[in-house]
Amino acid sequence: MFNDLFNRKPEDKPFLISGPCSAETEEQVLETCQRLAATGKVQALRAGIWKPRTKPGGFEGVGAKGLPWLKKASELTGLPVAVEVATAKHVEDCLAFGVDLVWVGARTTGNPFSVQEIANALRGVDIPVLVKNPIHPELELWIGAIERLQKAGLKQVGMIHRGFSSYGNTDYRNAPMWHLPIEMKRRLPELPILNDPSHICGRRDTLFGVAQQALDLDFDGTMIESHIDPDNAWSDAKQQITPEVLGQLITDLVWRHETTDKQEFLSALAGLRQQINNLDSEIIQLLGRRMAVAEKIGQYKKDNDITILQTARLNEIMERSKRQGAQVGLTEDFVEKYMEAVHLESVMRQEKVMQG
Numbered sequence: 001m002f003n004d005l006f007n008r009k010p011e012d013k014p015f016l017i018s019g020p021c022s023a024e025t026e027e028q029v030l031e032t033c034q035r036l037a038a039t040g041k042v043q044a045l046r047a048g049i050w051k052p053r054t055k056p057g058g059f060e061g062v063g064a065k066g067l068p069w070l071k072k073a074s075e076l077t078g079l080p081v082a083v084e085v086a087t088a089k090h091v092e093d094c095l096a097f098g099v100d101l102v103w104v105g106a107r108t109t110g111n112p113f114s115v116q117e118i119a120n121a122l123r124g125v126d127i128p129v130l131v132k133n134p135i136h137p138e139l140e141l142w143i144g145a146i147e148r149l150q151k152a153g154l155k156q157v158g159m160i161h162r163g164f165s166s167y168g169n170t171d172y173r174n175a176p177m178w179h180l181p182i183e184m185k186r187r188l189p190e191l192p193i194l195n196d197p198s199h200i201c202g203r204r205d206t207l208f209g210v211a212q213q214a215l216d217l218d219f220d221g222t223m224i225e226s227h228i229d230p231d232n233a234w235s236d237a238k239q240q241i242t243p244e245v246l247g248q249l250i251t252d253l254v255w256r257h258e259t260t261d262k263q264e265f266l267s268a269l270a271g272l273r274q275q276i277n278n279l280d281s282e283i284i285q286l287l288g289r290r291m292a293v294a295e296k297i298g299q300y301k302k303d304n305d306i307t308i309l310q311t312a313r314l315n316e317i318m319e320r321s322k323r324q325g326a327q328v329g330l331t332e333d334f335v336e337k338y339m340e341a342v343h344l345e346s347v348m349r350q351e352k353v354m355q356g
Contacts, residue, residue: 002080002101002128004043005192006156008220010257015194015221017082018246019046021236022059023066032228032243033073039247044101045073046082046223050090051235052107059234067097074100082130086114088121095125103130104145106162106199110134115145119152128156130194137164137177139184146188158192159184160223161214163200173202173239176210182217192220198239204230207241212253224249287342291349298350308350314343 005015018036023029029047036042047070051061070081080100085091086108094102102122108114109132122129129149134141142159149157161181163174185193195214197207211222227233230240241249260266301308318339325335 017044017223023047029069035243037077041250091121132160162196198225294346298353
């Protein structure tokens, strides 16, 4: 049923899970799911049964009474269904109604006790489980949740990238921080990963760009929320789209492959990658020389009882680097992060000199 996700072949299309953020009524669930199935683009259906809310008083889902609606939607469409779980009782209810896939939500991923409870409830059950990234950018929590499920004997475990809470972020509901899911793909290449642009964007007009970027980064698919009447949805109205809009969005996405057997491409890519290797080697050598100079500066500071941190000098370096970066097409954000890392290494080198 989920072979296209857990045993992907190069020719397989991206895997799409879609459905309403919340199951509201039986009629809403059935109509949404049937219209999604009619697009021919969806491989699995979803609906929020239990909705964890930041504050009390909001709509927290219809509860287990919505599970028969999903079961009926599956029977009518022939598509499997997926539900988010946060407790052992949620797992038990889902299994009782034949839910085909469950996922662990972002709030739950951040709580090892809750994840272990879910893992224990799933022990001995052959069902796919996906794990959303925790709300905050902590990869070890994400990996830890995955390992708890795997140690419970679950064989089909995957990931969902839904973005991270970030102070000062204004462009997204949850900042994608693409380097983090990329690092997860590097560490756990055998696990499939889906992108959740609905929760990253928080609004429907930017869904396409995020979904396309995920595919460009070789994600295995996407999870997008869909509703028959998005503006009047009981939760997350701004980020949901109708099934028909979803069908067009998926049609417009460009699907790329990780590699090809075209010799011309492979030869050209090999040459360019060797250039990258050579440049990286030069950068590492230059950084080593830079740190050697920083250590000499540290010795002068030590001999003259001068502090390591020189704020005015740091500001001067940052401003000059950003100007130079802009001249060669580097973004200000990249230059800042790069120079912050370089400066931190320099400070640590000087601290060793001070303590020596």
